[in-house]
Amino acid sequence: MPVIVAAGSFIAVFFLAFALLYLVFCRRQKVAWRLDRVLAWGVVPDENAPAAQTPPEKGLLVGLARFLPGTKLARGLELELQKADIPLKGAEFLTLNILTFLLPLIGISFLKGGFSALALAGGLFGALLPRLYLLQRQRGRLARFNTQIADALVLTANSLRAGYSFLQSMEITAREMQPPISSEFARALKEMNLGMPTEEALEATAKRVGSDDLDLVVTAVIIQRQVGGNLARILENIAETIRERVRIKGEIKTLTAQGRISGVIITLLPLGIGLFIFTINPGYLRTLFTHPLGKLMLGLGLVGQLLGMLIIRKIVNIEV
Numbered sequence: 001m002p003v004i005v006a007a008g009s010f011i012a013v014f015f016l017a018f019a020l021l022y023l024v025f026c027r028r029q030k031v032a033w034r035l036d037r038v039l040a041w042g043v044v045p046d047e048n049a050p051a052a053q054t055p056p057e058k059g060l061l062v063g064l065a066r067f068l069p070g071t072k073l074a075r076g077l078e079l080e081l082q083k084a085d086i087p088l089k090g091a092e093f094l095t096l097n098i099l100t101f102l103l104p105l106i107g108i109s110f111l112k113g114g115f116s117a118l119a120l121a122g123g124l125f126g127a128l129l130p131r132l133y134l135l136q137r138q139r140g141r142l143a144r145f146n147t148q149i150a151d152a153l154v155l156t157a158n159s160l161r162a163g164y165s166f167l168q169s170m171e172i173t174a175r176e177m178q179p180p181i182s183s184e185f186a187r188a189l190k191e192m193n194l195g196m197p198t199e200e201a202l203e204a205t206a207k208r209v210g211s212d213d214l215d216l217v218v219t220a221v222i223i224q225r226q227v228g229g230n231l232a233r234i235l236e237n238i239a240e241t242i243r244e245r246v247r248i249k250g251e252i253k254t255l256t257a258q259g260r261i262s263g264v265i266i267t268l269l270p271l272g273i274g275l276f277i278f279t280i281n282p283g284y285l286r287t288l289f290t291h292p293l294g295k296l297m298l299g300l301g302l303v304g305q306l307l308g309m310l311i312i313r314k315i316v317n318i319e320v
Contacts, residue, residue, distance in 0.1 A: 082208050084137035085180060093130065101127035141180050142211060148181040149213050150246070153239040160232040166221075167192065184209055199225065213242050256316040263312035267305060 077090035086093070105123030109115050152173050159169035167189065174185035184205055191201040199222050206218040217238055224231050278285050288294035 079208065080134060080138070083141070083210050084134050085141055085183075086134065086137060093134075097127050097130050100129055138210070142209070145180050145184070145209055145211055146213055146242075146246075148177060149211070149217070150239045150242045152177050152181050152185075153217065153235045153242070157232040157235040157239070160235070166231065167198075180209075213245075216241075252318050256318065259312060259316040263309055263316070266312070267309050270301065270305065 104126040108119035156169045188205045202218045
């Protein structure tokens with residue numbers, strides 16, 4: 001009897017503690033999820049409203065991503081996805097990477113009747129595609145942001161001269177400008193309205209965007225809030241500096257166009273000649289792929305091509 005009472009008491013206390021912990025953490029996760037939705041998209045879903053239809057592939061991705069919610073790599077991808085304005089969590093993007101690696105690997109292995117180097121190459125290429133898309137989205141969004149920031153600073157400075165406060169000027173800029181700068185300003189305003197200090201919200205925005213021009217603006221605004229000064233004049237000076245930087249970058253791009261084109265031609269010319277010779281006389285180049293010395297020559301040629309491309313890119317890439 002004492003053993004039964006002790007076991008029953010242990011089970012009751014265990015389930016009670018489990019229920020309390022579940023309620024506490026479930027509520028905390030729900031609040032964090034709602035805050036994230038407000039900051040990221042500006043919409044709080046109505047719990048009484050009918051659930052929106054989720055695309056099947058999105059639902060599958062979310063379901064699989066639940067197995068990787070707290071991995072360090074998944075958390076590190078959050079900022080990169082925000083820079084690219086991709087509405088995915090880090091775990092979801094990591095799950096997508098795994099799927100794009102496994103599907104070509106399994107498919108090619110099934111077609112070839114077993115694992116091979118071609119299947120591994122297909123899997124690696126498939127895993128690389130989401131990362132390339134992420135980088136492309138980041139570069140495009142950053143380029144659009146940098147083209148808008150000078151006009152946004154002028155609009156903010158004019159609003160300050162008209163008597164508006166800094167937050168009101170940011171709101172006007174977010175309403176009048178186009179994405180991505182309008183969405184970033186709107187998110188910063190939402191963070192401030194939720195209690196985040198202005199300096200921290202601006203620093204988070206600069207970190208999320210990754211623009212050197214915005215870093216300059218945020219630094220100037222934080223210094224002005226600490227020591228005082230004419231913020232409208234400061235923003236106008238920064239806008240003029242950004243315009244001059246854009247003009248100088250355009251001139252440098254024009255002057256280095258010949259070098260960049262030369263790098264492309266030097267990189268593609270051996271490949272083009274090789275394909276042309278292989279088309280008209282396949283046996284002429286077959287020795288390069290079969291003889292050990294030919295394979296060595298191909299490897300050295302490929303390494304030389306890559307080194308030449310990197311050196312030319314380093315020469316024509318001038319930081320302003």
